[in-house]
Amino acid sequence: MSSIKLKHSGGNGVIIAAPSSNPASDKTLTLPSDVDGTIVSKDSANSLQNIAGINGGQLSNRNLVINGAMQVAQRGTSYTGGGYATVDRFYLDYAGLDEAPTQAQVDVASGTSPYTSGFRKAYKLTNGNQTSGAGAADVFYIIQIIEAQNIAQSGWNYISSSSNITLSFWIKSSVAQTFKGHLKTDDGTAQIYHFETGSLTADTWTKITKTIPGNSNLQFDNDNAAGLRLVIVPFAGTDYTASSANENAWQGYSSGIFGGKDNTSTWYTTNDATLEITGVQLEVGSVVTDFQHRSFGQELALCQRYFEKSSMFFSTAGYPFIYQTEKRAAATVTSPDAGGTFALAGVTPSSTSMWVQRTGGGGQYTVHMDAEL
Amino acid sequence: MTFTYKKVKDFDGVDSTTMILRKEDHAFIPFDEANKDYQDYLKWVAEGNTPEEAD
Numbered sequence: 001m002s003s004i005k006l007k008h009s010g011g012n013g014v015i016i017a018a019p020s021s022n023p024a025s026d027k028t029l030t031l032p033s034d035v036d037g038t039i040v041s042k043d044s045a046n047s048l049q050n051i052a053g054i055n056g057g058q059l060s061n062r063n064l065v066i067n068g069a070m071q072v073a074q075r076g077t078s079y080t081g082g083g084y085a086t087v088d089r090f091y092l093d094y095a096g097l098d099e100a101p102t103q104a105q106v107d108v109a110s111g112t113s114p115y116t117s118g119f120r121k122a123y124k125l126t127n128g129n130q131t132s133g134a135g136a137a138d139v140f141y142i143i144q145i146i147e148a149q150n151i152a153q154s155g156w157n158y159i160s161s162s163s164n165i166t167l168s169f170w171i172k173s174s175v176a177q178t179f180k181g182h183l184k185t186d187d188g189t190a191q192i193y194h195f196e197t198g199s200l201t202a203d204t205w206t207k208i209t210k211t212i213p214g215n216s217n218l219q220f221d222n223d224n225a226a227g228l229r230l231v232i233v234p235f236a237g238t239d240y241t242a243s244s245a246n247e248n249a250w251q252g253y254s255s256g257i258f259g260g261k262d263n264t265s266t267w268y269t270t271n272d273a274t275l276e277i278t279g280v281q282l283e284v285g286s287v288v289t290d291f292q293h294r295s296f297g298q299e300l301a302l303c304q305r306y307f308e309k310s311s312m313f314f315s316t317a318g319y320p321f322i323y324q325t326e327k328r329a330a331a332t333v334t335s336p337d338a339g340g341t342f343a344l345a346g347v348t349p350s351s352t353s354m355w356v357q358r359t360g361g362g363g364q365y366t367v368h369m370d371a372e373l
Numbered sequence: 374m375t376f377t378y379k380k381v382k383d384f385d386g387v388d389s390t391t392m393i394l395r396k397e398d399h400a401f402i403p404f405d406e407a408n409k410d411y412q413d414y415l416k417w418v419a420e421g422n423t424p425e426e427a428d
Contacts (some may be wrong), residue, residue: 340399344397348391
């Protein structure tokens with residue numbers, strides 16, 4: 001049989017035809033079993049539309065995470081300590097550690113699964129030596145904060161439990177264990193959604209996917225403030241964990257459940273243990289899709305909304321400098337090179353520009369413009 | 374790190390009402406409530422601290 005005709009009662013129908021050439025082997029086209037819908041649609045001119053969307057969301061700009069492939073590292077590629085210091089948009093925070101960890105942008109080894117999927121960079125944490133063990137007040141996490149308006153306008157009907165977002169990322173640990181993570185909201189009454197990676201095999205990249213439903217308690221204001229926090233937790237002590245913390249469900253937030261249920265401390269108590277992450281994607285819909293790779297230039301521009309590093313000439317007279325990208329808010333401005341000789345000529349920096357000046361003569365200096373969340 | 378702050382002057386030589394200097398890293402912080410460094414400055418002031426006078 002080369003075709004099947006689904007015939008309308010009026011006589012004509014739609015024909016499903018066999019391929020025009022003989023495939024090398026049988027191929028299977030699997031139809032969904034759990035949803036109703038139309039696979040092929042038409043536009044207002046009755047032309048067939050091949051794809052109306054992906055994963056119930058838009059075709060492009062699906063990834064709500066910025067710099068998820070860890071390409072951009074304006075501040076540097078290695079730093080021992082916390083804060084925004086290496087890979088853009090990813091903040092490292094900790095408390096109670098005996099020795100500070102090192103954060104770094106590193107290469108993904110060729111031949112590995114993320115490498116063959118197009119990832120060339122990863123965010124790497126190297127643990128310090130936590131000589132006093134896993135203390136109750138110790139806490140250690142990586143976070144990306146997403147602007148509220150980016151969630152509000154994402155297309156996720158976040159107040160509906162039947163509308164989902166899907167998180168995916170690659171992770172590799174030098175120590176075999178399960179790690180915790182969560183999403184946390186900022187607006188209204190803060191809510192938290194805990195998840196686990198599942199048990200990771202040491203030194204092996206694993207792709208994690210989590211589909212997360214909406215909830216009637218979620219609120220995302222349409223503004224430029226913090227909206228959603230994506231957090232990976234290498235370790236949280238018992239001051240930040242509780243048996244009442246839910247896994248895979250939203251609940252009201254308190255600091256006592258920041259780390260979820262009690263954490264495994266094997267990684268944390270291993271000197272120089274490492275944890276690498278790349279390919280972080282958060283998208284509207286219930287199905288994980290392939291990572292949406294963006295060019296370096298696109299990713300850099302997205303990062304520059306929050307932080308921009310430039311090299312510019314200062315003069316004693318001063319001159320205006322227009323940022324490469326408008327900032328999320330009026331930027332804090334520093335010059336790590338010029339230090340105390342750097343000034344702003346009495347004009348407050350805005351979200352788009354500043355007036356730079358240097359006392360004691362001109363020169364070429366680095367300037368940081370910071371409007372991070 | 375605990376930060377301290379210092380007033381800066383506008384073009385006309387009077388204290389700026391729109392910007393403050395964070396002394397430890399010589400950071401110029403605009404008075405924008407969406408700026409996290411300004412939020413930290415407001416907390417510092419609320420704790421009873423006062424910025425140093427401008428030069």
